[in-house]
Amino acid sequence: MKIGNTNLKHGLILAPMAGVSDYTMRTLCHGFGCEMSVTEMLSAKAIHFGDEKTETLAKFDESCTPCAIQIFGHEPDIMAESAKKLADKFSPVAIDINMGCPVKKITSNGEGSSLMRSPGLASEIVKAVCSATDIPVTVKIRAGWDEQSKNAVDFALLMEKSGASAIAVHGRTKSQMYTPGTVDLDIIKNVKNALSVPVIGNGDIYTAEDALRMYEYTGCDGVMPARGVYGNPWIFKEILCALEGNEYTPPTLFERIDMAKKYLYMMIADKGEYTGIREARTQLAWFIKGLRGAAASRVEINRAETFTEVCEILNKIADNNVDIAEGL
Numbered sequence: 001m002k003i004g005n006t007n008l009k010h011g012l013i014l015a016p017m018a019g020v021s022d023y024t025m026r027t028l029c030h031g032f033g034c035e036m037s038v039t040e041m042l043s044a045k046a047i048h049f050g051d052e053k054t055e056t057l058a059k060f061d062e063s064c065t066p067c068a069i070q071i072f073g074h075e076p077d078i079m080a081e082s083a084k085k086l087a088d089k090f091s092p093v094a095i096d097i098n099m100g101c102p103v104k105k106i107t108s109n110g111e112g113s114s115l116m117r118s119p120g121l122a123s124e125i126v127k128a129v130c131s132a133t134d135i136p137v138t139v140k141i142r143a144g145w146d147e148q149s150k151n152a153v154d155f156a157l158l159m160e161k162s163g164a165s166a167i168a169v170h171g172r173t174k175s176q177m178y179t180p181g182t183v184d185l186d187i188i189k190n191v192k193n194a195l196s197v198p199v200i201g202n203g204d205i206y207t208a209e210d211a212l213r214m215y216e217y218t219g220c221d222g223v224m225p226a227r228g229v230y231g232n233p234w235i236f237k238e239i240l241c242a243l244e245g246n247e248y249t250p251p252t253l254f255e256r257i258d259m260a261k262k263y264l265y266m267m268i269a270d271k272g273e274y275t276g277i278r279e280a281r282t283q284l285a286w287f288i289k290g291l292r293g294a295a296a297s298r299v300e301i302n303r304a305e306t307f308t309e310v311c312e313i314l315n316k317i318a319d320n321n322v323d324i325a326e327g328l
């Protein structure tokens with residue numbers, strides 16, 4: 001599939017995730033075959049007001065390119081202005097518009113998934129953003145607002161008509177939030193059959209098998225793992241191996257521990273030791289999930305203040321699991 005002139009061989013895309021798809025996680029995923037990543041969602045209003053902290057969420061470099069920057073908001077002029085500002089400053093591969101966020105703070109402002117109930121406004125936003133920038137504009141939507149209003153097909157068609165270059169479909173309604181096992185592959189398939197621009201399937205991709213099912217059942221052009229990357233940037237390699245007929249060897253215990261250290265090291269390099277450690281804690285817990293003693297180590301990691309302390313805790317959990325290392 002193509003986003004503008006950028007060719008993505010398999011359309012393997014890291015989903016936007018607030019607090020997760022930061023610079024470090026995007027970089028790790030690109031290292032394992034992720035072909036494009038999307039930043040955490042940035043408030044268009046905050047960009048409009050020149051909020052520097054929001055802008056730091058857009059950071060990327062050659063280690064995590066191509067990268068799309070996602071924005072959210074409900075005012076076409078502010079969305080257009082912030083898109084232009086971000087496009088000029090960072091040169092992302094695309095500006096992605098969030099029309100799927102179910103969080104009340106967002107939907108109560110008429111933003112995120114709430115836009116699926118206001119197709120006219122959503123169309124105006126896409127048109128305004130498209131005219132403000134000369135880079136591709138993509139849109140991430142849900143199946144619909146609730147079971148009674150699954151309008152993804154008509155909505156996606158309107159977004160395409162308004163200028164969107166690709167549409168990512170999270171196959172749950174807003175009402176379904178993130179409930180596991182509720183992704184509707186049929187609606188993704190129907191969107192794919194209706195549109196001419198690339199369609200990216202999203203929801204419940206935790207293994208290569210899930211990704212293959214998404215491609216095969218829906219005919220989608222790309223897949224977008226989200227929570228499947230928690231502590232597992234290797235998921236892209238696993239999917240890539242399955243697509244190219246190569247055998248996939250999961251990471252060993254020591255590779256997992258090393259990756260946790262590398263992740264922390266990169267977070268600290270990016271954000272400083274104080275913030276880096278605090279923001280890394282959740283992800284570190286995912287890297288050690290399932291290991292013997294993980295719960296106790298998590299508590300210790302949450303108290304640790306330095307890189308060295310965390311590394312010692314990680315070494316200890318590795319030592320405590322050596323006997324099961326082969327079975328991981």
Ligand SMILES: Cc1cc2nc3c(=O)[nH]c(=O)nc-3n(C[C@H](O)[C@H](O)[C@H](O)COP(=O)(O)O)c2cc1C
Nearest residue numbers: 015016017018040041098140170203204205226227
């Ligand atoms: C912690 C978290 C943060 C998320 N943040 C965003 C976001 O900023 N923008 C967005 O479009 N979707 C966001 N999502 C939704 C994901 O991109 C994805 O659509 C959803 O998790 C479904 O995929 P999954 O079932 O594979 O997790 C977020 C999801 C999670 C769990």
